[in-house]
Amino acid sequence: KQEVTQIPAALSVPEGENLVLNCSFTDSAIYNLQWFRQDPGKGLTSLLLIQSSQREQTSGRLNASLDKSSGRSTLYIAASQPGDSATYLCAVPYSGAGSYQLTFGKGTKLSVIP
Amino acid sequence: DTAVSQTPKYLVTQMGNDKSIKCEQNLGHDTMYWYKQDSKKFLKIMFSYNNKELIINETVPNRFSPKSPDKAHLNLHINSLELGDSAVYFCASSRGLGGEQFFGPGTRLTVL
Numbered sequence: 001k002q003e004v005t006q007i008p009a010a011l012s013v014p015e016g017e018n019l020v021l022n023c024s025f026t027d028s029a030i031y032n033l034q035w036f037r038q039d040p041g042k043g044l045t046s047l048l049l050i051q052s053s054q055r056e057q058t059s060g061r062l063n064a065s066l067d068k069s070s071g072r073s074t075l076y077i078a079a080s081q082p083g084d085s086a087t088y089l090c091a092v093p094y095s096g097a098g099s100y101q102l103t104f105g106k107g108t109k110l111s112v113i114p
Numbered sequence: 115d116t117a118v119s120q121t122p123k124y125l126v127t128q129m130g131n132d133k134s135i136k137c138e139q140n141l142g143h144d145t146m147y148w149y150k151q152d153s154k155k156f157l158k159i160m161f162s163y164n165n166k167e168l169i170i171n172e173t174v175p176n177r178f179s180p181k182s183p184d185k186a187h188l189n190l191h192i193n194s195l196e197l198g199d200s201a202v203y204f205c206a207s208s209r210g211l212g213g214e215q216f217f218g219p220g221t222r223l224t225v226l
Contacts, residue, residue, distance in 0.1 A: 089157070102149075
């Protein structure tokens, strides 16, 4: 059974700071890893998807890395802005029985202070 | 252009009632999912459909039944609602199993 852990649970930083969010998973036999953001009362927005064969994926100020062997992924946010305040979730498809169901971490709640 | 839409956005109902939540995607995806987010904000998969076939059925009560009239729709029917069913339900879709998933805005269900 796949378990996903995100550290820290909450993070508060001043505007302009670079930051790193961490995600770890117990079963390294993953198909890919996806990072989402969730704003309060809203749905999930897909930020980045890294295939298991990739080590990095970039989108604007976001950079996600993946180390399958150690069961870790990081999401790097450069030059943080108040609009980045949200909960960030990582998720991996558990490929047991070919189901590819997404297992989510509990998220990191990010607050960027102006 | 809403990619994944859900109706209704809010649903308040009495215990014991039967209700449905609708989901539609216009992304041309062939796989759709239902997730439940509980009061502690933890997201868990409930069902997924691929090419109109149920391929995952997480251990949810059989009061919950997904119905897919076509590849663009996956509706969630809930019978005999209970207090513990109160949660936010999210629909999602992807191209193929394991593809990048796109989520709808959620339906907040409150059972009184």
